[in-house]
Amino acid sequence: MIIPVRCFTCGKVLGSLFEEYKKRVYIEGENPKKVLDDLKIRRYCCRRTIISHPVFVKGKEVKEPIDEAAQYE
């Protein structure tokens, strides 16, 4: 699956933000809340679109951020 270009609800462009989110949360292990705030994703519609997007690292689905992602990287 590929990240939607825009938030389904409000239309904010999210496609370009997801790669940074994925890198910082799933690989570097930062707190998702902090990353979302840094990226200025303010509304909860946009936040759920980013948070609930399935993430694959090296072809394997990662359900829990941080520790699990690290073993595939």
Place this chain on the structure above:
Amino acid sequence: MKITFLELEDNYAKVLFENTTPYFVNAIRRTLISDVPKLAIENVTIYDNTSALFDEIIAHRLGMIPLPTHLDLLVFREECSCNGKGCPNCTVHYTLSKEGSCTVYSGDLRPEDAMWAVKDKNIPIVKLLKDQRLILEAEAQLGTGKQHAKWQAVCGIGYKYYPVIEIDSEKCNLCNECVEICPRKVLEIKKKKLDVKNVEECILCKSCEEVCKRDAIKVKGDENRIIMQYETDGSLSAKEVLMEALKILHKKYDELEKKL
């Protein structure tokens, strides 16, 4: 009417309207959503697509990419002197050609002139595996939010009355309950007195009013002062988009006046 920008970023604005009415601010909101024109990809000719996504999905994703819009250089295709055939006055052309393995980004769209280059270059469009190809041509034209959401320049737009918080310090016993319940942390106790820290953050939820047993706090909204917040998708800046909306609204009122 007085307009002040409380916060202004490239793609985000918080605006204070003074001496106004909710009806007028709502008219501005609706103009911003449905009448401000912007550029978006409308026609896509696909020459080769061996990627995992269907042509339609790729065209749909391309349509939603925000393109830089110079409103003084473009006219609507229906109003153009070319009679809707498409000419440099009403159409912008983009080409894209990529071969895997790679990810195709919005920045790979090559415009005919550098000033139309996509600003947000990191939107993934499709992932290509080895030997998969994507070659296409796209035509962008002006449109409004009324026609399709991809032509909507603003998102997440809303407004609220300016919050007015009245504290009766004689009745207040500094129990701290209102400070704790406030979801926006608007209140604070300073020097043994209940005080308002940042009024503009208040969302008029009235939780503090409900929790206060002594009726010491009253929250009201001032109808004549309104705070509006909005974001743009990046095709126009937050300031440009408001100026454009006011221009359009002005033109509409003029038309109405003439016809009466």
